Amino acid sequence: MELRTVELLVTLTGALATIAILSVVFKENALYRFFEHLFIGIAAGYGVVVTWNDALGPNWYQPLREGQWYWVFAPLLALLFYSVFFPKYAWLSRFLISVLFGLGAGQVFRGFSTQVFPQVTSSFVPLWPSAAVSWGQVFSNLVFVVTLVSVMAYFFFSFRHGHKAVAGTAQLGRWLLMIAFGAIFGSTVMGRFSLLIDRIQFLLDVPGLLFK
Amino acid sequence: MDSLLRFLVRLRQIDRRVIAALTLLCLAVPLKVPLPLKMVPLPATKKLKTTIDELPPGKLVVITCDWEAGTKGECEPLTTTVMDYLMRQNRPFAIVSFAQQGAKLGQQVAFKLAAKHQKEYGRDWINWGYKPNYDKTLLAMMTDLPGTIKEDINGTPVAQLTLMQGVRTLKDVGMLYNVAGSGLLDMYIQFCSGDITLAQACTAVMGPERYPYLQSGQIKGLLVGLGGAAQFEQLTEFKDEFGNPRGKGLQRMGSQSLGHLLVMFLIVIGNLAVWAEKRVGAAPPPVAGEEG
Numbered sequence: 001m002e003l004r005t006v007e008l009l010v011t012l013t014g015a016l017a018t019i020a021i022l023s024v025v026f027k028e029n030a031l032y033r034f035f036e037h038l039f040i041g042i043a044a045g046y047g048v049v050v051t052w053n054d055a056l057g058p059n060w061y062q063p064l065r066e067g068q069w070y071w072v073f074a075p076l077l078a079l080l081f082y083s084v085f086f087p088k089y090a091w092l093s094r095f096l097i098s099v100l101f102g103l104g105a106g107q108v109f110r111g112f113s114t115q116v117f118p119q120v121t122s123s124f125v126p127l128w129p130s131a132a133v134s135w136g137q138v139f140s141n142l143v144f145v146v147t148l149v150s151v152m153a154y155f156f157f158s159f160r161h162g163h164k165a166v167a168g169t170a171q172l173g174r175w176l177l178m179i180a181f182g183a184i185f186g187s188t189v190m191g192r193f194s195l196l197i198d199r200i201q202f203l204l205d206v207p208g209l210l211f212k
Numbered sequence: 213m214d215s216l217l218r219f220l221v222r223l224r225q226i227d228r229r230v231i232a233a234l235t236l237l238c239l240a241v242p243l244k245v246p247l248p249l250k251m252v253p254l255p256a257t258k259k260l261k262t263t264i265d266e267l268p269p270g271k272l273v274v275i276t277c278d279w280e281a282g283t284k285g286e287c288e289p290l291t292t293t294v295m296d297y298l299m300r301q302n303r304p305f306a307i308v309s310f311a312q313q314g315a316k317l318g319q320q321v322a323f324k325l326a327a328k329h330q331k332e333y334g335r336d337w338i339n340w341g342y343k344p345n346y347d348k349t350l351l352a353m354m355t356d357l358p359g360t361i362k363e364d365i366n367g368t369p370v371a372q373l374t375l376m377q378g379v380r381t382l383k384d385v386g387m388l389y390n391v392a393g394s395g396l397l398d399m400y401i402q403f404c405s406g407d408i409t410l411a412q413a414c415t416a417v418m419g420p421e422r423y424p425y426l427q428s429g430q431i432k433g434l435l436v437g438l439g440g441a442a443q444f445e446q447l448t449e450f451k452d453e454f455g456n457p458r459g460k461g462l463q464r465m466g467s468q469s470l471g472h473l474l475v476m477f478l479i480v481i482g483n484l485a486v487w488a489e490k491r492v493g494a495a496p497p498p499v500a501g502e503e504g
Contacts, residue, residue, distance in 0.1 A: 025232040050312045055344040058362065107347060111402030115430075118405070122428035184420050186472075187437065191286060191416035193239065193471045194438040197464045198285030200240050 008210060015206045018199050123148060147176050220488035223481050231478065238474045242466030246458070249465055253443040256426055260411050260433025261447050263387060264297065267409075271386030272379055273298055273305040276400075277318030280311050283393025283415050289441035289460040290413040291391050292321050296459075297448045299329040299336070303386075304375050307339040308361070310346035310396055315339060315365060328453045334368075338375050341365035346396060350403050353382045383407050387432075397422065405430040413440060438464055 020035040064071040083092040125141040126133045133141075153166060154173030161167040267273070275295065279287035298305050307322060309315040319339050331337060340361045343349045352360040357379055358371045370376050379385060387409040390400050397412055404410050405425075409432050414422055416437030425431045435444055441461030444450075450459040 026229055047312055050342060051344065054342045111399070114405060115398060115402045118428045118430050119424060180420065184417070187416040187419050189472065189475055190437050190439065190468060193468055194416065194464070195283070195285035197239050197243070197467045198288075200236070201243050201464070204240065204243055
């Protein structure tokens with residue numbers, strides 16, 4: 001098949017699929033359901049092919065074919081996971097699970113320290129102007145510290161927020177959280193619009209692609 | 213006054229198809245009739261440009277395309293604008309992906325830009341392809357890069373590529389620019405920050421959560437959503453293949469802005485309608501899907 005024909009077919013299929021998926025806005029319909037299932041099927045099929053080509057093929061099957069016979073044990077070990085379906089042999093799965101738990105725990109510990117500790121040190125910010133720190137920076141730092149303390153106070157559940165100062169700080173934290181959620185909502189709207197704009201632009205470009 | 217209140221109450225019953233049509237109109241028209249909008253680059257965007265500019269010449273940049281077709285609308289412009297700038301600056305880069313479709317989608321972007329800037333695969337850029345098991349693979353790349361990657365997307369051993377000379381671990385690269393449409397962003401901070409220069413680009417939904425890492429210096433630049441792409445395009449004077457100063461980011465920000473105005477207008481209308489409903493004592497309309 002010629003390259004141009006393939007390009008036309010791909011464009012037309014893409015346009016049809018986009019319109020079919022967007023048609024659910026008007027009404028739930030058979031065309032929408034067909035393309036929804038088609039999308040799930042293609043994504044699953046693509047996943048299987050990629051997993052074989054990029055993971056199992058080069059890392060397991062290829063070494064096995066080249067004579068590294070011990071790789072034959074890898075799927076046998078992996079099959080132990082399915083022993084959970086047989087109560088008598090379910091204990092076999094615990095060996096694999098405990099190894100993975102150990103690996104995961106070590107990884108999480110390392111990851112937590114790298115991710116969170118610099119956040120703690122960076123929260124110590126100057127609250128007084130100097131040659132290196134402007135009044136504007138001091139104001140930003142104050143907003144940061146007040147937000148940090150009040151939001152932490154809101155999430156402090158170990159005792160009742162009886163004292164007015166604590167209750168007020170927690171209340172301020174609640175309001176600041178609402179502002180943050182508003183910002184996240186705005187960003188989410190932006191994100192969802194971006195995806196729709198991409199599809200609209202594709203549909204608007206289709207005539208140009210077909211008749212170029 | 214009463215008739216105005218009743219009119220406002222009726223606004224709450226606007227058919228969702230009318231709202232969908234209005235949205236479509238607001239998003240489609242600016243794509244054909246561009247709005248004269250100017251982006252103001254944020255410090256996070258400027259920081260990314262400075263980080264790239266300060267890289268030693270010839271140092272390899274790694275672009276991780278951890279996005280798939282579902283977030284193409286945001287992640288493709290975020291990938292394109294930085295790849296384009298790297299090519300214009302003659303900075304070599306390697307694509308890698310921990311998302312199944314990412315390597316192919318990133319390669320499509322790179323091929324288009326390579327044709328525009330006359331760049332050659334293997335000399336100016338390479339594609340390491342999709343790598344499964346992201347956390348273990350990334351940790352392995354930090355200690356032995358060629359041994360972990362082994363082959364590029366075409367099956368060529370990476371050790372043979374001139375671009376890989378002197379790159380033994382991920383710590384030897386100039387910068388890692390991570391474009392993600394998923395939650396993989398934290399993984400790079402957990403395993404890479406501190407050892408290598410890390411910059412990130414993410415969908416707008418994840419944007420607000422990334423700023424603390426910028427402030428702490430764990431990442432050296434951040435682009436958030438379509439707005440981030442548009443800012444970087446403006447900052448680096450991006451031009452498309454026809455020489456027009458409009459990348460996909462800038463091109464789409466008009467639609468984005470009109471869309472946001474529509475949402476704000478609808479929020480105000482909705483709130484006014486609820487207020488009017490309480491004033492006239494009308495029963496609220498049935499919830500969609502529960503009619504009858």
